[in-house]
Amino acid sequence: MKTITLKQIAEELNISVTTVSKALKDYPDVSKKTRQRVLDLAKDLNYIPNSFAVSLRMQQSKTIGVIVPATVHHFFSNVIKGILKEAEKKDYLVILLHSNENYELEKKQVDLLISKGVDGILISLSNKTNNFEHLQKIIDHDIPLVLFDKIAKTVKCSKVIVDDRKAAYDVVSHLIKKGHRRIAHFRGDLNPQNSIDRFLGYKQALLDHDIDFDPTLVYMCNNNSDFEDGYSNAEKLLKDHGKTIDAIFTITDVIAIGIIKYFTDHNIKIPEDIALFGFSNWFMASVISPALSSVEQHGYEMGEKSAHIVFQEIDSKHNDMPIEPQIVVLPTELIIRDSC
Amino acid sequence: MKTITLKQIAEELNISVTTVSKALKDYPDVSKKTRQRVLDLAKDLNYIPNSFAVSLRMQQSKTIGVIVPATVHHFFSNVIKGILKEAEKKDYLVILLHSNENYELEKKQVDLLISKGVDGILISLSNKTNNFEHLQKIIDHDIPLVLFDKIAKTVKCSKVIVDDRKAAYDVVSHLIKKGHRRIAHFRGDLNPQNSIDRFLGYKQALLDHDIDFDPTLVYMCNNNSDFEDGYSNAEKLLKDHGKTIDAIFTITDVIAIGIIKYFTDHNIKIPEDIALFGFSNWFMASVISPALSSVEQHGYEMGEKSAHIVFQEIDSKHNDMPIEPQIVVLPTELIIRDSC
DNA sequence: TTGTAGGCGTTATCAT
DNA sequence: ATGATAACGCCTACAA
Numbered sequence: 185m186k187t188i189t190l191k192q193i194a195e196e197l198n199i200s201v202t203t204v205s206k207a208l209k210d211y212p213d214v215s216k217k218t219r220q221r222v223l224d225l226a227k228d229l230n231y232i233p234n235s236f237a238v239s240l241r242m243q244q245s246k247t248i249g250v251i252v253p254a255t256v257h258h259f260f261s262n263v264i265k266g267i268l269k270e271a272e273k274k275d276y277l278v279i280l281l282h283s284n285e286n287y288e289l290e291k292k293q294v295d296l297l298i299s300k301g302v303d304g305i306l307i308s309l310s311n312k313t314n315n316f317e318h319l320q321k322i323i324d325h326d327i328p329l330v331l332f333d334k335i336a337k338t339v340k341c342s343k344v345i346v347d348d349r350k351a352a353y354d355v356v357s358h359l360i361k362k363g364h365r366r367i368a369h370f371r372g373d374l375n376p377q378n379s380i381d382r383f384l385g386y387k388q389a390l391l392d393h394d395i396d397f398d399p400t401l402v403y404m405c406n407n408n409s410d411f412e413d414g415y416s417n418a419e420k421l422l423k424d425h426g427k428t429i430d431a432i433f434t435i436t437d438v439i440a441i442g443i444i445k446y447f448t449d450h451n452i453k454i455p456e457d458i459a460l461f462g463f464s465n466w467f468m469a470s471v472i473s474p475a476l477s478s479v480e481q482h483g484y485e486m487g488e489k490s491a492h493i494v495f496q497e498i499d500s501k502h503n504d505m506p507i508e509p510q511i512v513v514l515p516t517e518l519i520i521r522d523s524c
Numbered sequence: 525m526k527t528i529t530l531k532q533i534a535e536e537l538n539i540s541v542t543t544v545s546k547a548l549k550d551y552p553d554v555s556k557k558t559r560q561r562v563l564d565l566a567k568d569l570n571y572i573p574n575s576f577a578v579s580l581r582m583q584q585s586k587t588i589g590v591i592v593p594a595t596v597h598h599f600f601s602n603v604i605k606g607i608l609k610e611a612e613k614k615d616y617l618v619i620l621l622h623s624n625e626n627y628e629l630e631k632k633q634v635d636l637l638i639s640k641g642v643d644g645i646l647i648s649l650s651n652k653t654n655n656f657e658h659l660q661k662i663i664d665h666d667i668p669l670v671l672f673d674k675i676a677k678t679v680k681c682s683k684v685i686v687d688d689r690k691a692a693y694d695v696v697s698h699l700i701k702k703g704h705r706r707i708a709h710f711r712g713d714l715n716p717q718n719s720i721d722r723f724l725g726y727k728q729a730l731l732d733h734d735i736d737f738d739p740t741l742v743y744m745c746n747n748n749s750d751f752e753d754g755y756s757n758a759e760k761l762l763k764d765h766g767k768t769i770d771a772i773f774t775i776t777d778v779i780a781i782g783i784i785k786y787f788t789d790h791n792i793k794i795p796e797d798i799a800l801f802g803f804s805n806w807f808m809a810s811v812i813s814p815a816l817s818s819v820e821q822h823g824y825e826m827g828e829k830s831a832h833i834v835f836q837e838i839d840s841k842h843n844d845m846p847i848e849p850q851i852v853v854l855p856t857e858l859i860i861r862d863s864c
Numbered sequence: 865t866t867g868t869a870g871g872c873g874t875t876a877t878c879a880t
Numbered sequence: 881a882t883g884a885t886a887a888c889g890c891c892t893a894c895a896a
Contacts, residue, residue, distance in 0.1 A: 187665075189889060199869045205891060215865060232639045236580035237889035238871050245576070247640075249617070257599040265596055268622045272629075277640060279587070280620040282608045289612075299572045300587075300617060324525070411811060441811055467806050471751060471781055473788055517536055529873060539882045545875065555881060577873035580888050 188231045206300055208419045212393055230301035239301065241313035244502075247493055248304040249279045249297035251290060253311065253334070258466045260308070261333065266487020267306065274495050276303075280505045285408075287312040294318040298325055304494035309334040311373045316522040318497045330491035332490040334376050342509045348378045352385025353481045355433055355461050358518060363457055364430035365519055368401040370443070371433045382463065387406065401423065405439055414442020421448075431524060437466040440476055440523075477523035480515055489514065537561055548573075575612060579641065584842075588644040588834055589619045589637035591630060593651065593674070598806045599823045600648070603672065606827020607646065614835050616643075625651040625691060625748075632659040638665055644834035649674040651713045668837035672830040674716050682837065682849040686829045691819045691856040692725025695773055695801050702735045704770035704799055708741040710757055710783070712775045722775055722803065740764065745779055754782020762790075771799035777806040780816055780863075788858045799864035815861035822854055829854065850863040 190208075192199045199218065207214045207222035208231075214222075217326050218324045225231075250267055252260045264280065271278045277350050280300060283290035297305055297322065305322055309331065322329045329341040359367055369386045372379035383402070403421060405413035414434065421429060429470045434440040440462035445455055454460050454474050462469055462478040469476040489512055500507045530548075534541045539558065547554045547562035554562075565571075574835050579585045590599045592609055595623035604620065611618045621644060628834075637645055638661065645662055649671065659679045662669045669681040699707055709726045723742070741759060745753035754774065761769060771835035774780040780802035787794055792810050794800050794814050801808055801816040809816040829852055840847045 185839035191889075200868055201890085201891085202869095203865085206866090209891085214865060218865080232635075232890050234580070235640050236649075237872090238891085239894095240574070240874090240888090243872075245788060252679070255595055255604055256598065258694055260597065261596040261601055265621070265622065268620070271843050272885095275636075277619050279617050279622075280604070280608070285605075288858050295572075296617065300575050375772065402826075411807075445811055445813075467751075468812075472812060473785075520890050531873075541874085542883055542885095544881085545873095546882090549875085553881060558881080574873050577888090578875085580872090580890090581874045581876090583888075621877095731875090 187234070188226075188229045189234065190231075193222060193225055193229065193231060196225060234437050243301075244303050245278045245301045246275065247279060247300070247302050248306065248491070248498075249281065249293075249300070249302040250307070251281045251283055251293050251297070251307045251324055253283050253285045253308060255282065257410045258468075259464050259481060262483030263308070263487035263490070266484040266489075267491045268487075270488050270491035270495070275494070280405040283310040283313075285310045287315070294322060298322065298327065298421075302327070304328040304330070304432075306330050306332060306490050306494060307330050309336060309376070314375055314465045326501070328494050329502060330490045330494050337377065340509060341495050342511065344486055344493065344512045344514065346481050346486070346514050346516050347517050348381035349385040349388070351390045351463070351481075351518075352382035354385075354518055355415055355463075355479060356389035356412060357393070357524060358520075359433065359459060359461060360389065360395065362431075362459065362524060364524075365385070365395055366398075366401065366425075366430045368396075368403065368421055368425075368427055368429050368432045370403045370405050370414065370432060370434040372404075373406045374404075376394075379435060386433060390478050396478050401429070403445075405435065409444075410436050410438035411442040414439035415446045416442075418443040418446035422452075427452075427457060429458055431455075431461065431462075433461045435463055437462035437464045437469050437476060437478055440478075441468065441472060444472060444474070444476070444523075455522070462522050465519050469519070470521065472522045477521045477524045478519050480517040480519050482516070486514055526565075528569045529576070530571075532680075533562060533565055535569060535570065536565060537694065555561055578613045581835070583641075584643050585625060585641045586638070587619060588616045588831070589621065589633075589640070589642040591621045591623050591633050591647045592647070593623050593625045593639075593648060595620075595622065598816060599673075599821060602823030603827035603830070604650070606824040606829075607831045610828050610831035616835070622808075623650040624648045626651055627655070631658045634662060637666065638662065642667070643838045644670070645670040645815075646670050646672060646830050646834060648672050649676060649716070651716045652682075654750050656714055658795050659813075666841070668834050668841060670830045670834050670837075672826055674718060674768075674795040675710050675718065681693065682827055682833050682851065684833065684852045684854065686723075686821050686826070686854050686856050688721035689725040689728070691803070691858075692722035692773070693729045694856075694858055695803075695819060696726050696729035697733065698860075699741075699771045699773065699799060699801060700729065700735065701862060701863060702771075704801065704864075706738075706741070706765075706770045707735075708743065708761055708765075708769050710743045710745050710754065710772060710774040710779050711733065714747045719775060719810075726773060741769070745775065750776050750778035751782040751785075754779035755786045756782075758783040758786035760812055762792075767792075769798055771795075771801065773801045773803075775803055777802035777804045777816060777818055780818075781808065781812060783864075784812060784814070784816070795862070795864050801864050804858050809859070810861065815864045817861045817864045818859050819858050822856070826854055 465478040465480040804819040805820040
């Protein structure tokens with residue numbers, strides 16, 4: 185099937201390219217008759233505008249770029265879903281890139297996206313990213329940028345996040361209210377803000393309830409397999425502290441599931457011996473035994489909202505009425521199940 | 525930051541655009557000195573070629589499109605990961621689209637992809653798709669097309685699949701060898717080939733082992749929540765057949781997990797009372813109790829391979845040496861755990 | 865109401 | 881070794 189251009193339609197109809205173009209775009213200054221002839225033939229020939237030409241001419245691509253560490257996490261899958269849904273509504277296409285938690289890759293992908301002329305960019309930062317020049321570059325190029333979930337506070341752009349600190353605070357407060365006092369925390373990498381914020385929320389909750397913070401109760405999970413981290417740290421925890429521990433708050437459901445596995449294997453009862461609270465409310469949390477209490481993060485909504493904001497910024501940039509970056513904090517919810 | 529074009533570099537250096545372009549592309553007919561001056565300035569100015577112009581000129585976008593029903597399934601996440609990895613290697617970008625198991629949407633998205641001028645398209649068909657005109661359109665446009673996992677046998681293009689029939693056959697044979705005779709099958713929608721093939725494998729295995737096929741042992745899972753389907757059909761199965769059932773083979777791990785939940789809730793022992801075999805080897809399969817036996821489908825490799833093939837086809841199209849569609853059947857593996 | 869002409873940024877052909 | 885020119889396909893200000 186040969187690709188149809190305006191020129192071919194024009195020749196066929198013995199009119200100018202201009203008129204064809206105008207007819208197709210519903211310009212008022214085309215006679216009804218001509219317009220109809222053009223429309224008919226275009227449909228007949230299955231005319232599709234060449235988007236490269238349009239983009240070149242219009243300086244916009246109707247495409248946005250998205251960079252996430254990975255989509256194998258249920259949370260990000262949901263975010264992507266929200267983004268795609270929103271893009272679909274606006275007739276935008278989405279270019280998806282995985283940084284694989286790799287800063288260099290993330291940087292390269294930003295360059296790629298810029299060079300592709302995407303109209304906007306959404307990023308959830310890799311855990312390894314602590315240099316933000318590449319983000320600044322996006323801003324310098326005047327491309328709307330929205331950071332979501334894993335953000336950099338210092339970068340001047342819109343952000344969509346969850347109040348990790350508060351969520352963690354709520355979790356630990358809940359645990360304390362349930363009577364637990366020796367509460368361990370399985371945290372994530374030192375770098376990403378989420379990990380820090382959740383840790384801070386944990387600490388604050390202890391403080392506010394007059395429980396001394398004990399650093400030996402904090403375990404680091406960073407060997408790239410959350411499940412393994414949970415399993416092995418559960419073992420370590422027991423070795424270190426025996427059963428003096430009342431509860432564990434994990435930074436991620438998968439870590440909690442690793443713990444469940446270890447506890448099940450070693451006959452430790454949840455929540456009787458040790459209570460457990462996860463984070464992210466992964467689908468599995470509701471399904472595993474015991475059903476895992478967790479924090480719902482509303483990934484889908486985060487995707488929707490993030491996309492919504494870039495589109496807003498794209499539109500207002502187009503109208504020459506640039507708007508200020510906005511920071512949206514999505515609510516979280518404690519989902520209480522059987523594990524605490 | 526203003527966008528830099530060849531023209532600007534040319535003016536700055538007082539040479540022609542042509543020379544700048546050549547210098548940047550390492551043409552041999554540019555003096556060393558000129559080339560260096562161009563290269564330096566380009567780097568200095570942070571020159572990025574305008575990809576619309578390049579695409580328009582070159583008639584290729586260095587972009588491929590991917591349509592999947594959804595990525596919230598672990599399997600597809602893995603496929604996507606494989607595709608992105610492969611694309612990254614070839615410096616291609618990937619436009620991701622979700623059909624949401626919706627034929628109309630799938631069709632629309634194909635049009636979008638065509639109009640965007642992607643160099644190749646990968647699709648895993650929606651369950652609702654049983655008209656393939658949109659695929660034919662892709663082929664007519666001479667755009668390399670690869671179908672993976674959920675394919676249409678009659679469409680003349682490359683395909684990457686798994687031998688679902690054999691995999692199912694192997695599962696059921698294994699179950700029979702273990703001594704089970706009354707084996708139920710929780711199958712999927714009637715439409716997708718996979719569902720049919722797995723059912724056929726199930727039936728064939730029974731036949732080959734002299735077990736009568738009993739249609740009342742086959743349950744349909746199609747209300748869009750696999751977990752719920754598993755749970756409710758487990759209930760139905762027990763109501764219909766009591767504990768005369770030896771084993772259940774499910775078309776998907778999530779269905780099996782629904783069953784596990786129901787059985788756990790109702791004190792039915794797996795595998796003592798009823799054995800269980802899943803499909804897809806979702807991460808959770810290894811982690812749930814009892815650990816679920818399943819079929820490893822190698823999603824990541826499927827993604828890699830599919831992408832590899834489109835790139836092959838794109839390249840050979842470019843060299844005017846079109847190649848024949850190929851059909852790749854990836855091996856599957858029975859992963860035996862505790863549930864059978 | 866219709867058409868001409870210029871330009872978006874790049875690349876390729878052909879002169880010089 | 882360098883450059884003028886045309887072309888990719890589309891849009892739009894301006895002329896006719």
